[in-house]
Amino acid sequence: MSALTDDTLPITPRAIRDEMIVFAVMAVLLAVVPWTGIYPFFVMQALCFALLACAFNLLIGYGGLLSFGHAMFLGTAGYVSAHALKVWGLSPELGILAGTAAAAALGVITGFVSIRRQGIYFSMITLALSQLLYFIYLQTPFTHGEDGIQGIPQGHLFGVFDLSKPTVLYYVVLAGFLGGFLLIYRTINSPFGEVLKAIRENEPRAISLGYKTDQYKLMAYILSGTIAGFAGSLKVFVAQNASLTDVHWSMSGEVVLMTLVGGLGTVFGPVVGAFVIIAMQQYLAGYGQWVTVIQGVIFVACVLTFRRGVIGEIAHFLRRSL
């Protein structure tokens, strides 16, 4: 059986060097955005989703676990951050911390349940768990049901950076994204990441070598959920609301789509995929439900003809690891 990411290359100094060059180019490109006249709100939104997709990719690309419920981390962290900022009046850094911590706790609980099954069952379980949370958030009073939490104050980060200024907010979001991205990058290139890849390739052999694979998978799941939650907390400052959309299964589907388009198991694929999908939604916003249809068509086309994704194809063509 061919795995989801069948042409991963071994980590070599050259691969690391290539990836650091691409990372530097990406960081510079993103840093000059405020001077280009591109709508910063669009890029900030895309960055939040890019970080979410990267977190999702950590699980599927390196752990072989396809989560169909990553919206639950996005939504949970968003709700908790929004509530902390608006009702408790916490400062932005504490709000982000609260949201991320909530996502981490959620990761511990749901991870303990979901990693008991592999493959397709894992996907169905994560989907069902996120639907469970959706109904809980629909009914609990603090989320304000269909209305969501609105009008969230942005405040001053560390008491210095005024987040109501778009440029300041942009750089804060960018810093958060780059930090999260590097954390994921560090993880997949660590001994821990190597064990994850070994589990993905051949779990029985990893077990026979003495690795407690369940613990590794659980750790990866919690880490992925925590980073996804961090993205959700950042998104609260951009969108200034937290709503049920962020916990809905269609959001989980979008994250899968972003990563699939960019390239499962590639380092930069989820970022590219997130920008492609968010841009598509922006340009097609007037076409109503046809956006859903187009997303479905992209899913089908990617699975049938374009399984490596954009970055995966480029990397394959150049015989590099990206």
Place this chain on the structure above:
Amino acid sequence: MQALYAQLLVGLINGSFYALLSLGLAVIFGMLNIINFAHGALYMMGAFCAYFLLSLTGLGYWPALIVAPIVVGIFGMILERTMLQWLAGLDHLYGLLLTFGIALIVQGVFQNYFGSSGLPYAIPDELKGGMNLGFMFLPIYRGWVVIFSLVVCIATWYLIERTRLGAYLRAATENPTLVRAFGVNVPRMITLTYGLGVGLAALAGVLSAPINQVRPLMGADLIIVVFAVVVIGGMGSIMGSIITGFALGVIEGLTKYFYPEASNTVVFVLMVLVLLVKPTGLTGRAA
């Protein structure tokens, strides 16, 4: 007590749909190794098919009960021939992603033309009205849905577990190469199996049309509950899927009576409990 019996009946009806859908999922998974995410969308297509038959050609409920599963089944077989068959040998997850995409397309197209509101579909004249059972009032249509679904489920179980065709099917699930060597056309059997599973979903759609109205998203949330049912029951046994489906419907109905706030979530909570106690599912073999 009246309310309790009424909720039990609603639970049994939902259970019928869970059973028909999870049965189809299990049959498809056995042959194709694909979890059919499009199952909810095809269920919805069954209901719409009945609606179109009535509004365009004047064919009523009874013909629709036969025609809609066949039409949607053929649509499913076309999907299998043109797309799903190319996934053989790839990771199972690609099947999930592909059928998720198909579900988005189908639901999106229907939503474009019909919005999100429901279209009414009348109960056929023969099944209108109700019976007084002494302890409760039974709307005949609802009783019919439960009994008919049960019959269809048992018939499917018989087809797969007790007939020669079913024996081929089970053999092909275990070892397709060997069965092909005996001269059985396994690819055609796979196509027919997918058609059968999809047809069961469409049949459930027709049955639910008079009860739940015909809506483009009627299958979208249902399929997630059915996934949880499948996780609870395991996909190893046909009878297991049927029993789990009905049982969970009844438990959901009871929850609606005793603690309505949890009625949406009870199936998912049960899934968590089952995973903690017996991760392979109640009837499932270790994967």
